[in-house]
Amino acid sequence: QVQLVESGGELVQAGGSLRLSCAASGRTFSSYVMGWFRQAPGKEREFVAGISWNGGSTNYEDSVNGRFTISRDNAKNTVYLQMNGLKVEDTAVYYCAAKRRLLSMVVPASYEYWGQGTQVTVSS
Numbered sequence: 001q002v003q004l005v006e007s008g009g010e011l012v013q014a015g016g017s018l019r020l021s022c023a024a025s026g027r028t029f030s031s032y033v034m035g036w037f038r039q040a041p042g043k044e045r046e047f048v049a050g051i052s053w054n055g056g057s058t059n060y061e062d063s064v065n066g067r068f069t070i071s072r073d074n075a076k077n078t079v080y081l082q083m084n085g086l087k088v089e090d091t092a093v094y095y096c097a098a099k100r101r102l103l104s105m106v107v108p109a110s111y112e113y114w115g116q117g118t119q120v121t122v123s124s
Contacts, residue, residue, distance in 0.1 A: 002026050002098050002113040009118030014088055016122075020081040022096030022115055029077040030054065033099050036070060036081045037108055038092035038120075045095070049081060050105035059105050064090075086122045093117040 008020040022034070035050040049070035050059045058070055069082040079096060097111035104110040 002029075002032065004096050004098060004113055004115035006094065006096050006115045006118040009094060009120045011121045011123060012086055014086060014122055014124050016086050017082070017084045018086065018120060020083065020094055020096075020118060020120070022079045022081075024077045024079070024098065026077070030074040031100060032113075033102050033105060034070075034072060034079040035097045035099075035105060035111060036079075037095045037097060038090075039095070039117075040092040043092075045108050047106040047108070048094070051079065052102055057102070061106075083120070086120075088122050088124050091120060091122045093119050 003025040004022055006022045012018055030053055036048040037045050038048050039045040048061050048064055049068055051070045051072050055072050067085040072079040095117045096115045098113040099111045
């Protein structure tokens, strides 16, 4: 079992930056592929970014590529999402998720564990 707890979401003005954190329980964090997803009101949950077990491979949704950076610290059992150049359309609840297999990183249903989410609101 893996428990995930996100933090760092808040209200920020457009153009600003935030860093989200996701702390994982357990001693096998480095065995999991980690992903960040987001869900805006009335919309489906969508992939934002993913990172492989050792951080050697990352993947980003097109609209955040170049603005967001995913990273992980396996010694701290934590994955991060650095968000720069925030836009109003980035407003959503952001979730981190974990799974063992690298395949289908962008597919929410492929993830085994989810956090409770953290709200990011970007004002104009």
